[in-house]
């Protein structure tokens with residue numbers, strides 16, 4: 001009974017064909033390996049035919065001794081050839097398989113870097129990690145082993161069944177009858193297994209996310225003594241995954257049982273029928289021997305079909321999960337016909353936000369509902385607003401970490417969407433409040449802020465000078481006192497440094513490339529007021545022609561600015577010097593003076609709660625507000 005060749009469905013075939021994009025270079029060797037395996041299997045099938053000839057010719061018909069020796073020699077030769085071909089398969093496909101996996105992994109990583117921040121907001125790190133490691137491993141294993149074995153096993157079964165029918169049609173038909181239940185059960189297996197294997201892959205991704213989150217947040221877990229909770233959560237997820245893996249194993253073992261039991265049963269029936277036919281001379285003893293020897297040779301590929309089908313469905317789930325990421329188009333992409341930025345104006349760049357609107361997805365509430373704002377060349381403008389009012393969101397629209405959903409952001413008159421991302425990011429540098437550094441030396445982290453093409457043209461001394469200048473301006477000189485100075489490798493995400501130290505290295509990175517536009521998201525929040533004043537003064541001196549947009553939460557950061565813009569309910573409701581706004585803009589006054597101890601909404605504070613004349617213009621002289629005015633000062 002040849003079971004139905006375990007054909008995966010059409011969508012599986014389509015998904016696997018899409019792998020050709022990466023597998024194409026490996027195709028010749030995989031095909032050669034497949035041919036070697038196929039020939040080896042067919043040689044194995046030839047052995048029973050030789051045996052049949054020996055039985056009929058020598059044992060039954062009294063053939064010569066020489067014929068027997070020749071037949072034995074032929075069997076030996078076939079065996080040696082088969083072993084050689086199996087070795088060829090391994091040698092042929094081991095290398096291209098790893099090459100395909102590497103190419104797929106590299107493309108995935110490249111694509112992840114290309115995908116916008118909005119994508120990374122939605123996808124967990126563990127799921128992406130699992131897709132780039134575990135899923136690709138399954139795909140490679142299938143490509144170099146499963147696919148070839150599946151084709152070879154199915155071909156062996158079909159050819160073997162043909163030989164059995166040719167050897168004895170009635171016995172062959174008895175054996176074939178067993179294919180009917182196997183096809184039906186195989187179909188059912190495919191449907192069930194497909195669902196369960198996908199669930200297992202997704203759960204493995206969730207489990208990886210838990211590990212990643214816990215390792216990332218280990219300080220919080222320890223500080224709050226929540227390690228046991230994290231462990232409990234992890235164990236629950238691990239149990240779920242184990243349950244699904246057991247479902248997989250049960251489903252697979254049911255199929256293996258079917259593929260072992262039904263052929264054996266039909267073989268027993270065929271044996272009874274065969275003996276009866278032989279006793280009536282309707283089949284020769286040699287044919288009977290050849291028939292059953294073929295059945296024995298076929299039993300291995302028949303049983304393997306279940307495992308190979310499972311492997312194919314594993315790889316299908318891995319391929320689907322891989323392609324789900326690869327098929328996500330980078331929403332923030334380079335324009336087809338990019339515009340070049342005009343040469344940097346001597347006085348600095350002009351940045352304009354024109355009726356800018358932004359929502360985190362269709363149908364979601366607008367975070368920004370029509371922002372109009374102009375930053376004049378060389379100006380430093382502070383953005384102030386309540387927490388959650390959209391300051392960070394607005395900032396991120398300038399370097400296109402997100403794209404506006406309405407209106408436009410222009411740098412020197414050019415819509416940022418008309419620039420290549422490389423040009424834009426060479427012109428606009430960013431420093432975030434929670435800076436991420438990389439496990440590299442301080443020097444390498446700082447140089448990350450210099451556009452690659454600019455860096456490539458610098459000799460080491462010039463690059464060092466850039467780093468020194470940036471480190472001085474950002475008051476990150478502490479890095480020179482680290483064990484290996486600026487060459488000290490800082491830990492993952494810079495966690496071996498204090499929060500304020502990391503902020504200063506991140507600031508040095510932002511200014512190292514002398515950007516036209518600097519976007520700073522409260523980058524000095526972790527510094528003490530005295531250090532912040534030093535950094536502020538350094539920045540003002542050095543970045544005279546850099547146009548800077550800075551989010552400020554405290555008066556001392558506002559000191560960096562020429563003007564301040566107040567962001568309120570997704571709109572700019574006031575722009576002007578700090579002192580003027582403090583005197584005339586109740587919401588601004590509220591944000592800077594009462595944010596941390598006030599009720600939820602600013603609206604709760606009536607306009608007259610802080611009468612305008614309570615803060616006369618001269619009460620907060622410009623200079624006092626600018627330099628070193630801490631949260632309590634300048635109010």
Ligand SMILES: Nc1ncnc2c1ncn2[C@@H]1O[C@H](COP(=O)(O)OP(=O)(O)OP(=O)(O)O)[C@@H](O)[C@H]1O
Pocket residue numbers: 121360367385386387388389390391392393394
């Ligand atoms: N990835 C996101 N998906 C959905 N909503 C988001 C996302 N990021 C931020 N938001 C929402 O957008 C709004 C503005 O957030 P944003 O971070 O810009 O505020 P903010 O003014 O910078 O706040 P803070 O001063 O606390 O840093 C908030 O209501 C926030 O919940």
